[in-house]
Amino acid sequence: MKAEYLRFSPGVVRFKIMRLLEDDECPILHDEELRGFEALLDTFKKADEELEKAINRFPKVFYRYFNKPAYIELDGERAEGLIELLERKSGYELSERAAKIKHHGKTYLIAFEFPCG
Numbered sequence: 001m002k003a004e005y006l007r008f009s010p011g012v013v014r015f016k017i018m019r020l021l022e023d024d025e026c027p028i029l030h031d032e033e034l035r036g037f038e039a040l041l042d043t044f045k046k047a048d049e050e051l052e053k054a055i056n057r058f059p060k061v062f063y064r065y066f067n068k069p070a071y072i073e074l075d076g077e078r079a080e081g082l083i084e085l086l087e088r089k090s091g092y093e094l095s096e097r098a099a100k101i102k103h104h105g106k107t108y109l110i111a112f113e114f115p116c117g
Contacts, residue, residue, distance in 0.1 A: 012112040013079035016069040016098075017043050019051040021060070022107055026100040027089040034103075037082055039072055044103060046070035073114075086110060 017040075034040055047070040054067040074082060086099040098111035 008031070014071055014073045015043075015079075015082070016071055016111045016113050017047045018067055018069040018109045018111075019044075019047040020100070020107040020109055021051070021055075021063060024100060024107060026102055028072075028102045029089065034047040034080070034083060034093055036075075037085075037103040039074070040082070041084075043070045044106070044108060048088060049106060068112075083112065 025036075035073050050068045050070055053062065054063045058066045076077070083094050084093055089101060090099040094112045095112075098109045100107065102108070
């Protein structure tokens, strides 16, 4: 993602994180790579909880329709660091598509939420 874009965003940058049931082949994020992003670990837990709510309430086959994302807001500097990490791991720009990663054997989708208005 072009760093210039972040200059025009508000003081905080918001990301959506959704836990997936699919066990696709994707990059692994290790705990040591997440130093400085401890809040992301809490958001992974919230995403796990949202997935559990969805699959307990609706048939598992439809979980993506009812699975709510968890959110994290980071200041510009931390957001830039997370974006760089995710782009390096995934191999593509986060502004073009969400990053699919694994952490502790669980698959997550992490998307930059574009500010509007």
